[in-house]
């Protein structure tokens with residue numbers, strides 16, 4: 001059979017299967033072939049929807065998760081299989097279940113499994129030269145291909161599932177990452193938990209988010225046919241009733257696509273987890289600033305006016321940053337919005353601690369002073385150091401924004417184009433952060449500048465007068481401002 005016929009036929013069989021399994025579809029929706037627009041299948045309105053209308057409803061028994069799969073298989077091994085699976089993280093247990101269901105001709109979910117993709121563009125499937133196009137994006141270190149393979153060989157291989165191999169496990173785990181939902185175990189639910197997610201760990205089939213809500217990682221036929229495109233979200237999965245319901249969250253006009261919400265992801269994570277790129281997610285882009293490179297810049301004395309710090313002194317200041325709860329392994333810079341600046345307070349606080357003069361670091365250490373507000377953290381010197389660090393970070397990418405823009409004008413392989421957009425998004429963020437850093441105007445009076453040291457030394461020798469600024473240091477514990 002031609003691949004095209006196969007595609008249409010599998011859609012038709014899936015639609016009949018949905019009906020047989022009690023899925024009720026509003027006649028105002030249709031499952032559409034959106035391949036020409038690069039979105040595979042999707043759900044489209046064929047008539048106007050009001051806000052809070054049901055688009056379709058799905059009985060919980062049609063959902064594919066560990067419990068339902070074990071119930072459907074109804075074998076004597078069910079209890080021991082349940083025990084084995086419940087010891088695994090939810091994503092791994094569901095991977096085992098999908099591989100197992102996929103290998104059975106008589107699986108209740110066969111027509112559903114047949115419409116799931118054979119190939120994905122998630123980063124785990126990119127080869128080295130494709131990944132190299134992401135340049136210095138931190139996402140390259142988050143793919144976790146080899147750690148996933150360790151899990152497969154340690155936990156899935158011993159199950160002896162038919163036709164199971166590493167590539168299949170990757171494919172299934174990636175489908176789960178892009179398609180599965182975490183749904184509340186019972187009907188007392190928080191419908192906010194409706195986005196496909198895999199960022200799970202834990203060792204139970206249900207996960208507990210710590211707020212009395214236990215969720216079950218589940219594949220939800222049809223609900224997972226909704227695409228997403230940042231703020232074009234107009235529907236969500238509601239788990240309050242016996243049946244799961246996809247409901248509109250705003251009026252939708254005839255002809256519009258019905259979109260779910262995958263979250264406010266930077267383009268890098270969208271690519272890693274869902275295997276696509278969309279300019280509409282660029283507003284959520286971030287550039288990661290690893291603390292190791294921040295420390296390297298500090299120790300390399302990138303600013304000549306800075307008094308150098310000994311290794312012991314650096315250690316002490318890191319300890320202080322940890323005590324103040326602002327020390328992180330890396331800091332995300334992002335696009336500023338009405339509520340948040342581009343550079344996070346924690347990063348400013350770290351640099352401030354690294355740049356404080358000896359007298360003031362002592363006061364902070366003895367809790368005679370505390371970290372000031374953002375405007376005072378944002379000293380000119382902090383801005384200069386940050387600018388130097390941001391420029392170094394920019395240099396880790398082997399092309400400039402302008403060169404990337406030029407590259408995009410030519411015909412490129414799909415993955416190269418997506419990678420270029422991701423790295424451009426990060427470079428845009430770095431530029432914005434650089435601009436923000438250049439605007440810092442807070443006083444340098446407590447900063448570890450060579451001048452300060454000289455005047456302080458002169459003062460301690462009784463040869464000089466303290467400057468007016470130095471005498472304004474806080475005398476008791478409290479915020480500098």
Ligand SMILES: C[S@@+](CC[C@H](N)C(=O)[O-])C[C@H]1O[C@@H](n2cnc3c(N)ncnc32)[C@H](O)[C@@H]1O
Pocket residue numbers: 038039040041042115116117178179196224225226227228229273274275276277278
């Ligand atoms: C939950 S599924 C949605 C159904 C999917 N289109 C299908 O045909 O099976 C998520 C996958 O859909 C695709 N997708 C979702 N939103 C998209 C978009 N705005 N643009 C391109 N692809 C999208 C991505 O491949 C993603 O991994």
